Amino acid sequence: MNRSTNDHRELVQSLRGSGHRLTPQREMVLGVIADSETHLTAEQVLARVRKQHPHLNKSAVYRSLDLLTEIGLVTVTDLGGGKSEYELLRQPSHHHLVCNKCKHVTVMDNALLVPLGRKIKAKYGFQPSLHHFAIFGTCHKCQTRSAGHKKR
Amino acid sequence: MNRSTNDHRELVQSLRGSGHRLTPQREMVLGVIADSETHLTAEQVLARVRKQHPHLNKSAVYRSLDLLTEIGLVTVTDLGGGKSEYELLRQPSHHHLVCNKCKHVTVMDNALLVPLGRKIKAKYGFQPSLHHFAIFGTCHKCQTRSAGHKKR
DNA sequence: ATATCAATTGCAACCAGTTGCAGTTAGAGT
DNA sequence: ACTCTAACTGCAACTGGTTGCAATTGATAT
Numbered sequence A, B: 001m002n003r004s005t006n007d008h009r010e011l012v013q014s015l016r017g018s019g020h021r022l023t024p025q026r027e028m029v030l031g032v033i034a035d036s037e038t039h040l041t042a043e044q045v046l047a048r049v050r051k052q053h054p055h056l057n058k059s060a061v062y063r064s065l066d067l068l069t070e071i072g073l074v075t076v077t078d079l080g081g082g083k084s085e086y087e088l089l090r091q092p093s094h095h096h097l098v099c100n101k102c103k104h105v106t107v108m109d110n111a112l113l114v115p116l117g118r119k120i121k122a123k124y125g126f127q128p129s130l131h132h133f134a135i136f137g138t139c140h141k142c143q144t145r146s147a148g149h150k151k152r
Numbered sequence C: 001a002t003a004t005c006a007a008t009t010g011c012a013a014c015c016a017g018t019t020g021c022a023g024t025t026a027g028a029g030t
Numbered sequence D: 001a002c003t004c005t006a007a008c009t010g011c012a013a014c015t016g017g018t019t020g021c022a023a024t025t026g027a028t029a030t
Helices: A003-015 A024-035 A042-052 A058-070 A114-124 A140-144 B003-015 B024-035 B042-052 B058-070 B110-124 B140-144
Strands: A074-078 A084-088 A095-099 A105-108 A134-138 B074-078 B084-088 B095-099 B105-108 B134-138
Touching: A003 A024, A024 A042, A024 A058, A024 A084, A042 A058, A042 A084, A058 A074, A058 A084, A105 B110, A114 B105, A114 B110, B003 B024, B024 B042, B024 B058, B024 B084, B042 B058, B042 B084, B058 B074, B058 B084, B095 B110, B105 B110
Parallel strands: A095 A134, B095 B134
Antiparallel strands: A074 A084, A095 A105, B074 B084, B095 B105
């Protein structure tokens, strides 16, 4: 996978001019995320980075993830599991409907969010990050049998 | 304020039939939330409950908040501050646009979310909880001066 | 190439929130 | 009113994540 070349160029570009520096730690973190096909928790990212560089500190990973999110290379989503999930920002987007009762997650089509994004941009000038979104609520099953049953 | 009477009735109603019990701890937690005009963090709820009942354990508060959310009397929102904000579920709804860069929060009109909720319900049978929503992204200011500057 | 210095890292202490478990209790049945 | 038991609470240990600070380092200027 020579995606890393592209990612590296994008990384340097995104950091430059905003007063941020290119550090090996940040490259490693982005590398791990870029090489993964799915969401990763911070913990998983830390574990993978440490396979190559066992001495890397966890604070550096958390701080790198924050920064990569801030500069728009990575998305974060809280799927309600208590841990944030990080993922390389790719197209097309996908989203999640998370049930508050049974915790079941349904994948939602991106098309439903497009008009919302457009309206927010038009009305408030705010550019929403609707790349990877979680909407909480009650799933079909839990609505019908709204009595009884517990979590998970 | 004799809102407590209504809340109590609703609480009993919501717990009944789902195998949950009415406990003094849950009443206290709901009472505190109902008496507040704004969002409260779990920590703030704990502090207020302890003014009356200094011995109440924090786990009970966290667990009560989860339950009150699950049964729909209370909403949770993560405004990006690292702490969840709890609030009595009232109409009309209001929402927040949170800037990933400067952390500024704009209030968003409920009308923009209504069509989305309708579409999700129609397509997936999922009843989204769009009562108190946070959308992350980049605010108007941070888009224009997208280089330079750090957090507030 | 070297000096400079703010951005960044590593560390250790810390904080919000969770969990497993033993003891307690709401409330249904009698 | 009394019994029974699953739901619940309190506790203490734990987990994921954050923070303050001293030491380090990437990038800019010389």
